[in-house]
Amino acid sequence: MLRSLRVACLALAATFALSASAFADTCSIRIHFVKAGWVIGGTAGSGTLTCGGRSYPLSIGGLSYGFTFGASSVRLRGVARNINRPRDIEGVYGAGSAGAAIVRGPQAAVLTNQKGVVLEVAGAQSGLIVNLDLSGMAVSLSR
Secondary structure, eight states: OHHHHHHHHHHHHHHHHHHHHHTOEEEEEEEEEEEEEEEEEEEEEEEEEEETTEEEEEEEEEEEEEEEEEEEEEEEEEEEEEESSGGGGOEEEEEEEEEEEEEEEEEEEEEEOTTOOEEEEEEEEEEEEEEEEEEEEEEEEOO
């Protein structure tokens, strides 16, 4: 009897876990931010998350530490995966990065936050910047 109850609980838990990920959505995302720094860098910008035909404005901010010199403007677009509700996009996305842009250069990234949301974005960076740093980008829904 106890064994049957355990098996039933495990089956129920597995069903719940599978159904929760089955309802996760893939949404489109657009981000624009400015990055600037000298050793310590900062990032500020905005974006839009579009899920199920509705658009949600985003705020972007962050810091980086390492070798950073210059300033650039970055425009990215792509998808946000594993979203159960729009608020899941909020969180800190961390990355190590290395790059350089003199006038214009490509950018691509795959980032994950603590809620399991995965951003797959690509676009262009323009400006004059050289970086080899660790950075964190905070994304939140604009109020």
